[in-house]
Amino acid sequence: MTPSAPQPSNDDAIARWNDIPRTALDAMGPDGDFAKRHLINPVLLRMLGDVRESRILDAGSGTGYLSRLLAARGARVTAVEPTGTMYAYACEQEAAQPRGVTYVRADITQLPPLEGEFDAVVCSMVLSTVPDWKPALRACADALRPGGQLIFTVNHPAFEQLLAPWRTHGAYRLTRYLEEYEIPQTHAPDYHRPLSAYLKELPPLGLHFTELAEPGLPPAVAEEAAPATPGIESYVHLTNFVVVAARKALRD
Numbered sequence: 001m002t003p004s005a006p007q008p009s010n011d012d013a014i015a016r017w018n019d020i021p022r023t024a025l026d027a028m029g030p031d032g033d034f035a036k037r038h039l040i041n042p043v044l045l046r047m048l049g050d051v052r053e054s055r056i057l058d059a060g061s062g063t064g065y066l067s068r069l070l071a072a073r074g075a076r077v078t079a080v081e082p083t084g085t086m087y088a089y090a091c092e093q094e095a096a097q098p099r100g101v102t103y104v105r106a107d108i109t110q111l112p113p114l115e116g117e118f119d120a121v122v123c124s125m126v127l128s129t130v131p132d133w134k135p136a137l138r139a140c141a142d143a144l145r146p147g148g149q150l151i152f153t154v155n156h157p158a159f160e161q162l163l164a165p166w167r168t169h170g171a172y173r174l175t176r177y178l179e180e181y182e183i184p185q186t187h188a189p190d191y192h193r194p195l196s197a198y199l200k201e202l203p204p205l206g207l208h209f210t211e212l213a214e215p216g217l218p219p220a221v222a223e224e225a226a227p228a229t230p231g232i233e234s235y236v237h238l239t240n241f242v243v244v245a246a247r248k249a250l251r252d
């Protein structure tokens, strides 16, 4: 955002997400879309490790695909999603194929009391969609038990609009890395912030940074996808996402 641009509110952003069409939700698939299946989930699931019997909060759960994936692996999942559209969609999936996920319709910054603390909080592709995002990160930290793990993913701010510049220039171009600004997207905007904006907020919340991953696409997957998605090889050479893991400090 430029200093003169009006700051959209979190409610504005949620309203935009609420308008997402059903076709887009159906397109997500049970294991997430292409990027989630091949780039984000493998890293996120490795970082989480064995989730059996773990209490996990899926903060900003969207269609709930990740909640269902984790529940299928034995986690006890609470999913928080503020839009009526995606909350209803997730509840529908749960009714059709129960996985024991508890769905809560709420803004992550205004959580109703949830029973107990969580062993892990996943906040995937959410923080970069929230204009006033620091309270959302704080809510994730607050929900964790001491020693619990936070994993968040965002579009990699150095390569977030990867496909279009790659198709045009055969390289990535970025001119304003250190600024914060809105990036229009198909459904609701994303917010560019430098990586340090996120990482420097972890220690004040009692979160110890443990890992940062920049997943790349396996060349064989890119080759298979290339006919339908020209430029997909850019994901082999550059990274489109960043996955960050941190642990909440133990109490003395």
Ligand SMILES: C[S@@+](CC[C@H](N)C(=O)[O-])C[C@H]1O[C@@H](n2cnc3c(N)ncnc32)[C@H](O)[C@@H]1O
Pocket: 010, 013, 014, 017, 018, 059, 060, 061, 062, 063, 065, 066, 080, 081, 082, 083, 086, 106, 107, 108, 109, 123, 124, 125, 126, 129, 130, 136
């Ligand atoms: C890009 S989608 C990601 C959804 C899901 N985590 C996934 O990986 O498919 C962004 C999600 O963040 C949610 N969101 C936006 N603002 C939020 C807020 N203040 N609290 C909780 N979720 C929010 C949106 O409703 C949307 O479901």
